[in-house]
Amino acid sequence: MRVIQAMHTSMLCLLFITVVATAAAAGDKGRSSGQATLLDKKTEDRARYVIKIAGCNDCHTTGYAEAAGKIPEKDWLKGDAMGWRGPWGTTYASNLRLYMQKLSKAQWIKVSRSVEFRPPMPWFVLREMTEQDLRAIYRFIRNLGPAGEPAPAYLPPDQEPKAPFILFPSTPEPSR
Ligand code: HEC
Numbered sequence: 440m441r442v443i444q445a446m447h448t449s450m451l452c453l454l455f456i457t458v459v460a461t462a463a464a465a466g467d468k469g470r471s472s473g474q475a476t477l478l479d480k481k482t483e484d485r486a487r488y489v490i491k492i493a494g495c496n497d498c499h500t501t502g503y504a505e506a507a508g509k510i511p512e513k514d515w516l517k518g519d520a521m522g523w524r525g526p527w528g529t530t531y532a533s534n535l536r537l538y539m540q541k542l543s544k545a546q547w548i549k550v551s552r553s554v555e556f557r558p559p560m561p562w563f564v565l566r567e568m569t570e571q572d573l574r575a576i577y578r579f580i581r582n583l584g585p586a587g588e589p590a591p592a593y594l595p596p597d598q599e600p601k602a603p604f605i606l607f608p609s610t611p612e613p614s615r
Pocket of ligand 1: 490493494495496497498499523530531532533534535538556557558559560561564565576593
């Protein structure tokens with residue numbers, strides 16, 4: 440009886456090992472064929488939702504607000520040549536389609552948790568996002584693929600930007 444039980448146990452172990460090994464091999468295959476950014480429907484829907492309600496398109500997609508959001512997804516997040524001028528200089532919403540190509544997912548998480556971008560980029564919103572949402576955004580944008588041109592480069596405060604730009608008032612001294 441004991442012998443039979445022992446045999447059963449070892450057979451089950453063997454079966455388990457085989458299943459695990461097969462799953463691991465399948466995972467490797469997925470990865471090596473460059474499908475690391477393959478999107479499942481749930482992640483895609485979540486990323487689309489987060490990007491929309493967090494307003495990333497408002498600045499990073501040309502004409503998005505003017506079109507009341509009716510810009511096809513293939514044209515999302517290609518950056519904008521509208522300057523944002525204030526005491527920080529002039530900033531331009533970056534082309535995130537090109538930006539994400541340069542980063543690994545781990546780097547993206549790190550950047551989102553640590554970098555303070557210049558105004559009006561709401562970097563603090565990225566800090567509030569769950570890691571799962573940040574990962575979803577990354578995969579979504581990578582999946583859209585690289586497109587568009589880089590946004591114009593940042594200009595320091597003493598440099599006059601070319602039009603168009605939005606001028607922010609200087610921060611008033613706090614009244615006491
Ligand atoms: C109010 C406008 C605005 C909104 C909304 C906004 N951004 Fe930005 N974003 C900018 C600007 C302007 C810059 C450039 C900042 C700088 O030069 O430091 C920027 C920079 C970035 C960068 C740095 C890219 C680089 O080239 O270094 C990332 C990443 C980014 N934004 C992601 C996002 C995401 C994701 C969202 C949505 C959650 C978002 N942004 C929402 C305006 C915005």
